[in-house]
Amino acid sequence: MSKLRTKKTAMLKMVFTAHLAIILALVISISISEKVIAQEVDKEKTIQVSGSENIVQEDSIYKVLDPMPGFPRGEDARIKFLAKNMKYPEKAIKEGIQGRVFVSFVIEKNGETSNIKLLRGIGGGCDEEAMRVVSIMPRWEPGLHEGKPVRVQFNMPFSFKLDNGEKNTIEDKSNSGPPPPYKK
Numbered sequence: 001m002s003k004l005r006t007k008k009t010a011m012l013k014m015v016f017t018a019h020l021a022i023i024l025a026l027v028i029s030i031s032i033s034e035k036v037i038a039q040e041v042d043k044e045k046t047i048q049v050s051g052s053e054n055i056v057q058e059d060s061i062y063k064v065l066d067p068m069p070g071f072p073r074g075e076d077a078r079i080k081f082l083a084k085n086m087k088y089p090e091k092a093i094k095e096g097i098q099g100r101v102f103v104s105f106v107i108e109k110n111g112e113t114s115n116i117k118l119l120r121g122i123g124g125g126c127d128e129e130a131m132r133v134v135s136i137m138p139r140w141e142p143g144l145h146e147g148k149p150v151r152v153q154f155n156m157p158f159s160f161k162l163d164n165g166e167k168n169t170i171e172d173k174s175n176s177g178p179p180p181p182y183k184k
Helices: 002-033 077-085 090-097 125-137
Strands: 039-050 053-064 099-107 112-119 144-145 149-159
Touching: 099 125, 112 125, 125 149
Parallel strands: 053 149
Antiparallel strands: 039 053, 099 112, 099 149, 144 149
């Protein structure tokens, strides 16, 4: 009698487990098959007044796109721009401040930078210098979503490194990844 109850219990557990496995497999396959091209970060509503009508237009800021925005004339041009325009602050040199500053900004539909914010700073004037350089950047090639230019959030690190008490300059290394340190 107990063997019959055990067989029924085992059979019910097996059926339940099989159904659960099938449902889990379906959920995983659906989530994998849906390729995420763009991830919306922030929605802003702008109101435009045309005549007597108010038109509400949603303007999303994307974080990930394919293709992402690009600096005009490529990554080498961005490194040269940084080398030409970055100045190691005197206060940071005197106080021996070095490290990485992280700046966030939005690349608008027309390629201009806006909404410049400090994500992580090191002080000594380095934070302000990094934000200043972002504000004077030339227009970027905007990111595209479904073939149309869109607003894209972009984060950029700025390295400030002292070598034997002197500031560093950028060396042009085309395959080095992030911008190299600055020297005097």
